[in-house]
Amino acid sequence: MKPLIRIFRDSPKIALLAIGATVAVLLLSSVVVLNAVETRYRRDIHRIGFNSNWDLLHDVRSRLGVETDSLESMLEASPEPSIQDAYLVISLADRRLWYRHKEVTIYTTRVAVGSGKSLVQSGTRNEWKFDTPRGRLVVQSKEVEPVWVPPDWHFVELARKRGLGVVKLVRDKPLEAGNGDVIAVAGNSVVRRHADGRVEEIDVREDGEIVVGGNVVIPPFGTHQRRYPDVLGTHRLNLGDGYALHGTNKPETIGQAVSHGCVRLRNEDIAYLYSIVEVGTPVYIY
Numbered sequence: 001m002k003p004l005i006r007i008f009r010d011s012p013k014i015a016l017l018a019i020g021a022t023v024a025v026l027l028l029s030s031v032v033v034l035n036a037v038e039t040r041y042r043r044d045i046h047r048i049g050f051n052s053n054w055d056l057l058h059d060v061r062s063r064l065g066v067e068t069d070s071l072e073s074m075l076e077a078s079p080e081p082s083i084q085d086a087y088l089v090i091s092l093a094d095r096r097l098w099y100r101h102k103e104v105t106i107y108t109t110r111v112a113v114g115s116g117k118s119l120v121q122s123g124t125r126n127e128w129k130f131d132t133p134r135g136r137l138v139v140q141s142k143e144v145e146p147v148w149v150p151p152d153w154h155f156v157e158l159a160r161k162r163g164l165g166v167v168k169l170v171r172d173k174p175l176e177a178g179n180g181d182v183i184a185v186a187g188n189s190v191v192r193r194h195a196d197g198r199v200e201e202i203d204v205r206e207d208g209e210i211v212v213g214g215n216v217v218i219p220p221f222g223t224h225q226r227r228y229p230d231v232l233g234t235h236r237l238n239l240g241d242g243y244a245l246h247g248t249n250k251p252e253t254i255g256q257a258v259s260h261g262c263v264r265l266r267n268e269d270i271a272y273l274y275s276i277v278e279v280g281t282p283v284y285i286y
Contacts, residue, residue: 088139088245088273088283090263092132095255097245097263099273107272110255112248112264121156121166128153130260137239137283142274146236146246148206148228152218153260158209159216167215177212190217190225206231206249233267235274239283246270 086106089098092113099107114132121127128151159166169175174184180195189201190210202210204225210217219225233247247267248254254266263285265273 086278086281088277088281090132090283090285092134092257092285095257097265099277106276109265109269111245112253112256112259114259114261115257119153119157119160126152126156128260132259132261132263132285133241133243134285137243137285139237139277139279139281139283140240141238141279142277143236143238144274145229145234146232146244148231149221149226150206150228151242155209155216155218158207162216164211165215166218167212168218169210169220171220175212175217183210183212183217185220185223188223190219190223204228233265233270235267235270237270237273237277245273245283 086099086101089100090096090111090113095111095113097109097111098105115130117130119128119130156166167175169183169185169190171185174182174193177183177192182193183202184191184193186199190204191199191201193199202225204210204219206228210219210225230249232244233249236244236246238244243262245263245265247270248264250264251266253259253264
């Protein structure tokens with residue numbers, strides 16, 4: 001004790017510096033301990049969430065005062081489920097769809113999904129991959145009696161099956177069709193103008209496209225010949241980027257990996273989903 005008194009008496013500045021350093025060390029130690037406790041707490045909370053221990057997490061949040069009685073009463077006063085409570089799940093491997101509300105399955109059915117095949121157009125850099133996208137999508141809009149506007153790959157694929165070439169019809173640039181006839185665009189229609197002056201609108205359908213000079217003709221967008229009714233069934237739920245859940249005129253394909261990326265359903269299945277699935281409903285594809 002006397003040596004300490006002597007130090008304060010003879011060298012007060014050194015003594016004060018020593019005390020300050022000691023206090024600083026103690027404060028730093030306290031900060032390190034608190035950080036370690038907080039880090040462990042956050043780790044445990046994340047572990048609870050990762051392991052889906054939501055009841056325990058709820059209890060922790062209640063104890064901390066994050067959840068209040070007013071929140072609980074508000075939830076009880078709003079028993080109607082939100083859109084986020086309902087969702088669609090599609091398994092590409094099982095080729096099956098589930099419509100669920102929270103943990104309850106409301107509806108399930110078989111579907112057809114993307115084939116996974118690729119198509120490369122000879123002499124060009126055009127390449128298409130026919131996969132159904134994986135991940136979280138959203139029902140963006142709904143349609144009754146949807147009309148299919150086939151992309152260019154449809155005509156390329158059809159030409160390859162038939163051993164034909166492909167040619168694009170451009171507005172104001174008619175195609176020679178032989179015998180003095182030409183294929184041209186008049187308004188919103190593709191027509192055949194005969195050498196004798198007659199003009200007739202060309203009727204097309206899926207697998208019944210226009211063929212001229214050994215080539216499948218790709219009509220311009222906006223023409224009636226680029227719009228096919230009945231191909232997509234009776235209803236469609238659009239997911240964006242050209243992908244959708246829709247019916248089909250080929251129900252025998254359900255349960256197979258044969259589509260060009262969309263999810264096909266039987267017309268009775270898509271009609272029922274159309275009636276119960278709201279715009280904004282999440283769709284999880286895996």
